[in-house]
Amino acid sequence: MTENFVSDLSLTASHAGPVAAAMQQDLEAALNPSYLRFENESNNHGGPATDSHFKLILVASAFAELRAVQRHQLVYKLLRSYLEGPVHALSLHLFTAEEWAQKEGEIAESPACLGGSKGA
16 A cells, blocks of 8 residues: 555645645556655745645655666656646655665755755
């Protein structure tokens, strides 16, 4: 069973929004993940966007034979329409079940979004 923000009543989960819900549905259909969590990080954005910056933690057996860059390419391909539209930033943390167990749930913080300022 996939653990995800829809069934998780945490504060982060409750603010994931409809864009993350749609992306989640697409990822579940394509990859059948054992764990999936979106964190809405839109509050790190300097503008009014509320459903545009996400951290995705995804554990799937489909990643077993893929290098990190190939995993990212696969997810980018699956989420292409969102990345061309409403999603401004997507931090990917993609693991096999064994890798996830070794991480013990520890994921690095995403960097703050510079928006259009480019560090200004």
